[in-house]
Amino acid sequence: MDTKSKNSRKTGIIVVVIFLSICSMIMMSQYGNMKYAIDSANTETTEENTQSALYENALLSISYDLAEGNFLLYNEYSGETDPAEVLDEYGQRDFDLTKKYLDYGVFDEEGQQLLDNIDEETVERLDSNGEAASGYAFRAHYTFSDSGELSSVQIDGTAMSPEEEYNLESTYLSSAQEVEYNEEISSIAVPESISVIYGMDQENLEEFTEAYSLEYGEYEVQLNSVADTSYYGETLRTLCFVVFLVALLLPVRRKLDISDMKIFDVPFEVPILVWLFIYMVYLDELPVRIVDLTIEGTLLPGMGHGMEILATALNFVMWFFIFGLIFWSVTSLRAMFRMKGAYWRERTLTMKLIRHYRGQGTESDEEMVRKAGGLIKRIKGFLAKQYDALQHIDFREKTNRTILKIVIINYIILAIVCFFWYYGTLALIIYSVLLFFFLRKYVKDLQEKYKLLLKSTNQLAEGHLDVPIEGDIGVFNPIQEELKKIQKGFKKAVDEEVKNERMKTELVTNVSHDLRTPLTAIITYTDLLKNEKDEEKRKEYIDVLERKSLRLKVLIEDLFEISKAASKSVTMHFMKVDIVDLLKQVGLENDSKIKGANLEIRWKLPEHKLVMWLDSQKTYRIFENLIVNITKYAMPHTRVYIEMTEQENDVHISMKNVSATELNFDTEEITDRFVRGDTSRNTEGSGLGLAIAKSFVELQHGTLKISTEADLFKADITLPKLEIPPE
Helix, strand or coil, rough: CEEEEECHHHHHHHHHHHHHHHHHHHHHHHHHHHHHHHHHHHHHHHHHCCCHHHHHHHHHHHHHHHHHHHHHHHHHCCCCCCCHHHHHHHHCCHHHHHHHHHHEECCCCCCCCCCCCCHHHHHHHHHCCCCCHHHHHHEEEEEEECCCCCCEEEEECCCCCCCHHHHHHHHHHHHHHHHHHHHHHCCCCCCCCCCCEEEECCHHHHHHHHHHHHHHHHHHHHHHHHHHHHHHHHHHHHHHHHHHHHHHHHHCHHHHHHCCCCHHHCCCHHHHHHHHHHHHHHHHCCCHHHHHHHHHHCCCCCCCCCCCHHHHHHHHHHHHHHHHHHHHHHHHHHHHHHHHHHHHHHCCHHHHHHHHHCCCCCHHHHHHHHHHHHHHHHHHHHHHHHHHHHHHHCCCCCCCHHHHHHHHHHHHHHHHHHHHHHHHHHHHHHHHHHHHHHHHHHHHHHHHHHHHHHHHHHHCCCCCCCCCCCCCCCHHHHHHHHHHHHHHHHHHHHHHHHHHHHHHHHHHHHHHHHHHHHHHHHEEEEEEEEEHHHHHHHHHHHHHHHHHHHHHHHHHHHHHHHHHHHHCCCCCEEEEEEEEHHHHHHHHHCCCHHCCCCCEEEECCCCCEEEEEEHHHHHHHHHHHHHHHHHHHHCCCCEEEEEECCCEEEEEEEEEEEECCCCCCCCCCCCCCCCCCCCCCCCCCCCHHHHHHHHHHCCCEEEEEEEEECEEEEEEEEEEECCCCCC
């Protein structure tokens, strides 16, 4: 039984496909008759049109082009806007094509030509007040006042009658005013105290009119006539009626009945909506246009060169789809004869919803409601996503895509409204009301987000730099991000200022201490020296005085150097320096201090010379300060590692040692002035060694970074390979 059912269904499908194909081919067989009717209509229309009317229609089409040309031509003279910018911003204008048929000139109030595009003879013809514009078949004269406003538009020519001149002047004036209100074009340049004159001779007028007629004149006739020809309308209505009858009568033959297929098991409302769609939209728009283009031979690029087969296939598919929809909808509705009362209970969405809300829904009803709810949920989610996108427009980026999306959505809505024909006014009222509520909600949400933004700015203005600026404020999010940056910058500046104030206080304290200590010793030993008679002790006192004086001298010199480095007033003397040899020299000259500190240095230096463009004295001081710092603070009987690595664009020097004391200082502050690792200041020193080294490194465009790990102290110097100037 099942096998017979499948076979009969297969036979029915084949019969339906063949039947719909025959209907499609019958419809396409009428294309020749349609073309004949169109050609006849075109011939009659062409004979009715006088040459003068054709001229007038063609010239009406370029009114806007010439109005734009006024601004473009004046810009050529004034140069107010770069031509490349005009082309990039506004693209190729229609005026660039129209002006090929024209003589044109820009004149000042004295009648002097401002452009060099035409000769003297053409200038005289254009600006002539003689009879019929000195032989021009068409001439347009635009005059602009001192304030840049259009004063007048005059049209004349040998091919124009007074009535036609009047009609053209009215249209050209309207187009010129429209262009003036178009800020895109009118912002290119402001024509002041000039006249722009265009002239078209008889030969160019005929060529332009012929080109215009080919492009526009016949197409509108064809588009309107296809739907009106009896070959199209009567054939289509007859075939639709035949498909309707076949869909009703085919199931009478059991072997051809396919109405029990799942594709036809749809609610009553669905085929009704399909019928409305076909009647109101599909049959009156898309098929007519496709048939028009097919008959004209412009449906696909390359028609006449082998694309006709593809065009025929597209037409066949279109008609097969249309007739198939009619067959499907009728077959779907035919079940009401078989199911009778049960059809309205089981196959209507309305009854299913009524039973659901009454609490009497069947499992099938609930399944339908769940699917409908899921669909509604997805639609609401999509709309919410689009609304959220509008709320989060980033004006820092190009908004063309968003604007285009809004325009397309609005176009789709208005297009749907147009489908309601006589009820379109009511639909527009409903759409306007919905749009009002949408915009009211949108503006209200923007106001709420704007209040959040104001709250953040007020907090910032009141100095609350630690209060986080949070919350989603939609289109103002980029401003919120900038406010966060400002808040962060202010906080950093305040912290830096607090740090500087602390450093200044420490500076005064440390300078006082470090200057007072040797100075006190000098005063004390000077008093002792005055009263001491023993030569041995006097000699001892003098040695102490010398030591303390030298200590005071070093401290003052360090203060002077760090002061100059901080004010960027240090004079640099760059020269060729072998940095490997320089580092070895520093090590040798401080060898006694290294041995005195019971340290063992492990060198890892390049074996070849490494010549760089540096200040040798400042670089020497950098290495000396770092090595002396190691001898003061490194743990005795440990190894110190000094390594130099050459890289492509710079040289990296690393010095590592084990500290004798716990490293509990801030590595970011250790290179500041008068900051020392031993806060108790037990070791002798100014506390300026690392600060001076860092300043001298930075003056040579390098970096000095101090880092610690447990008791390991590490100094990393990076010096760039500056270009050595030729000798």
